Amino acid sequence: MRRRQVIAGVASTAALGGAGLLATGNVPSVLGGSDTEPVDPVTLPTIDAPGSTAGEVTIPAPDRPTFVDFFATWCAPCEEQMPILADVRPQVDDRVRFVSVTPEDASQDAVRRTIADWWREHDGDWLVASDVTAALTSKLNVGAYPTAVAIDETGRVRWSDSGVHTADELLAGIETAL
Amino acid sequence: MDRRHYLRSLAGAGVVGTAGCLGSVPGFGNENVVLGPPEQDLSEAAHPSYGDELPAVTLPDPIAGEEVSTARIFDERDRAVLLTFFYTHCPDGVCPALIQRLRRAQEVAAEEGYGDDSAFLPITFDPERDTAEVLREYATQQGVSLEAGNWHFLRPETYEAGQTLLEEKFGLVIEKAPADDYENLEYQFPHYGLILLANKRGYVERAYPNGPTVDIETVVNDFERVVTA
Numbered sequence: 001m002r003r004r005q006v007i008a009g010v011a012s013t014a015a016l017g018g019a020g021l022l023a024t025g026n027v028p029s030v031l032g033g034s035d036t037e038p039v040d041p042v043t044l045p046t047i048d049a050p051g052s053t054a055g056e057v058t059i060p061a062p063d064r065p066t067f068v069d070f071f072a073t074w075c076a077p078c079e080e081q082m083p084i085l086a087d088v089r090p091q092v093d094d095r096v097r098f099v100s101v102t103p104e105d106a107s108q109d110a111v112r113r114t115i116a117d118w119w120r121e122h123d124g125d126w127l128v129a130s131d132v133t134a135a136l137t138s139k140l141n142v143g144a145y146p147t148a149v150a151i152d153e154t155g156r157v158r159w160s161d162s163g164v165h166t167a168d169e170l171l172a173g174i175e176t177a178l
Numbered sequence: 179m180d181r182r183h184y185l186r187s188l189a190g191a192g193v194v195g196t197a198g199c200l201g202s203v204p205g206f207g208n209e210n211v212v213l214g215p216p217e218q219d220l221s222e223a224a225h226p227s228y229g230d231e232l233p234a235v236t237l238p239d240p241i242a243g244e245e246v247s248t249a250r251i252f253d254e255r256d257r258a259v260l261l262t263f264f265y266t267h268c269p270d271g272v273c274p275a276l277i278q279r280l281r282r283a284q285e286v287a288a289e290e291g292y293g294d295d296s297a298f299l300p301i302t303f304d305p306e307r308d309t310a311e312v313l314r315e316y317a318t319q320q321g322v323s324l325e326a327g328n329w330h331f332l333r334p335e336t337y338e339a340g341q342t343l344l345e346e347k348f349g350l351v352i353e354k355a356p357a358d359d360y361e362n363l364e365y366q367f368p369h370y371g372l373i374l375l376a377n378k379r380g381y382v383e384r385a386y387p388n389g390p391t392v393d394i395e396t397v398v399n400d401f402e403r404v405v406t407a
Contacts, residue, residue, distance in 0.1 A: 072274070074319050103278060105321035133285040134278060134321060138394040143275040 038155030042136045044129040047106055049116040051125035059129075059136055060155040061097035065177040067170075068149045069100040070137065073118040075145040077164050082122040088170045089126055095178060096150075099127045103137045106130030150177035210381040212407040213400060220385050224349030225372055227385040232259065232376040233347035237301065237332035240310035241317075246299070246330045252380035257297040257328070258405040259376045260397070262389060263350060265304035265367060266316045269360045272371050275390035276300070277320045279373060279397045284322065284329060286398050292405050293326055295378070301332045303340045303352045303367060308333055348372070373397065377404045 041058050048054040060066045069085055071078040089098050106112040112130070119128055131137050140149055144162040150173045152158050159173040208215075208229045220227040236247040251257050260280050264273035280298045287293040302308040308316075313331045317324050334340030337354075344350040350370050357363040373389035375397070376382050383404050386392045 072319075074274075075271070103321060104319065108318065111318060111321075132321075133289075134282045134394075135285075137278065138282045138398065141394050143278070143391050143394075144271040145274075 036156045039139055039151060039157060041155070042131075042139065044101065044131055044136060045106060046127055046129045047112060047115055047119070049119040049124060049128055052119070052128045057097070057099055057127060057129050059097075059099065059101070060151040063153070064097055065095065065153050065174075066097045066099070066149075066151040067092065067174050067177070068136075068140075068151070070103070070140075070142045070145055070147040070149070071100055072102050072104060072145045073114055078146045079122055081146045081164050082124065084165065084167050084170065086123060086125060088167050088174075091171065092174050093126075096174060097127075099129055100124065101129045101131050101136060103131050103134050103142075105132050107132050148173055150174045152177040210377075210379060211383050212377055212404050213383045216384060220387065223385070223387065225370070225385055225387070226348065226374060226382050228382060230382045232261070232374065232380050232382055234380075235301075235332075235343065235347060237334055237343075239330040240333045241314055241324060241331060243310075246332055248299070248376075248380070251297050252376075252378060255297070256378050257295055258378050258401065259297045259299055259374075260401055261299040261301065261374045261376070263301050263303060263344065263348070263352075263370070263372060265302050266308050266312055267304060267363060267366070269357065269363055269366055272390045274320060276371055276373060277316075277322065279389065279392070279394050280329075281320055281322050282394050283398050283401045284326060286402065287328070287405070288323070288326060290402065290406075292402075293328055295405050296328050296401075298322075298329045299332055301334075301340075301344075303334070303344060304337070305333045305335065305340060306337055375401055375404060377407070 039060055041060055041062065043056050043058045046052055046055045046057050059068060069081070071081065092098065102115055104111050104115055106115055115128065115130065140157065140160065146164060147160065147162040148165055148170060149157060150159040158177040161173065211229055216228055226232060232248060234249040236245055239246045248259065251259060260283055262276045262280060264276050277300060280300060284298055287296045322329055334343055341352050344352050350372065352367055354365045355368055357366040360366065370387065371389040373386040374382055375384040384400050386397065
């Protein structure tokens with residue numbers, strides 16, 4: 001009896017492993033419904049890198065919809081996502097705050113350099129921020145990278161999905177928040 | 179719904195707090211714990227769960243170069259514990275998701291001033307690859323603060339020792355598996371994403387068998403209620 005449960009647990013994790021991805025699991029509860037609570041805004045430091053200057057960004061943006069790409073420099077699939085993001089951004093940039101966020105702590109100089117180097121190497125060309133205390137990552141319960149999140153003008157999450165997405169998937173996701 | 183449950187639990191914790199010790203009020207159920215029973219009864223699971231004593235383990239912290247004993251953490255240092263099982267070469271994002279939950283709890287502990295009442299204990303089951311140097315680099319990558327003095331990566335002496343320890347103490351079966359799907363990776367471990375939360379007396383308050391996906395703020399809030407009780 002006990003052993004069966006352990007094995008069942010291992011099998012399901014192995015299945016997740018095989019997919020190479022991990023669902024964040026909180027999406028249905030935050031999607032759509034009128035009872036969805038707005039996300040409390042978090043202000044994060046931005047990084048001096050191509051398309052991005054050192055400063056701050058508030059997420060969700062106070063005055064327009066926000067699209068967040070959660071990535072990490074240690075995440076191999078995130079490399080694959082970059083050219084697709086680069087393709088999507090010019091199509092939506094005038095309507096949403098478009099920002100990539102890493103959970104890596106850029107308050108450490110070495111980490112900040114690692115992020116900037118990765119950004120340059122993968123042709124990033126838009127705002128990139130560091131979730132220095134994992135506050136935003138926690139609020140949005142991001143468990144896997146990359147994860148795409150679209151938040152509407154009122155600060156409510158309309159779409160959140162982990163894994164590498166096609167341009168059409170990203171555009172459709174962003175559309176739900178417009 | 180969730181909020182109501184949270185408030186009700188808080189009210190319960192308040193009463194217990196007035197009594198001056200951990201849940202010793204008659205009629206409040208298990209006297210060793212702070213939190214009420216979890217929604218899902220996991221008492222039949224192979225791993226430790228609500229109300230069980232956290233199994234005592236003594237393992238090296240290779241970064242600090244010292245042995246860490248869970249019994250000592252409870253008896254002498256009076257800390258509440260978040261414990262999980264991971265390895266740095268984890269190819270599928272499960273382990274960073276587990277570590278991220280402990281990391282956020284560590285951040286909040288520092289902000290709220292209970293860092294010295296907390297201990298974060300991720301146990302690697304891949305001691306062959308997870309050397310002190312690799313673990314230190316991983317801490318930086320994952321935004322973990324080693325300087326806070328409450329985070330100890332624990333590393334069994336050998337793979338076999340770790341395997342035995344995890345199965346005997348925690349009911350977790352770990353086995354090496356080929357990593358054919360991944361470049362540059364010789365082997366991996368399909369494993370169970372478990373996080374355990376134990377109070378200052380060493381009793382399990384919560385077992386999160388869905389550790390990589392459990393709501394981060396749920397873990398952080400549960401931990402805060404336990405550590406500040």
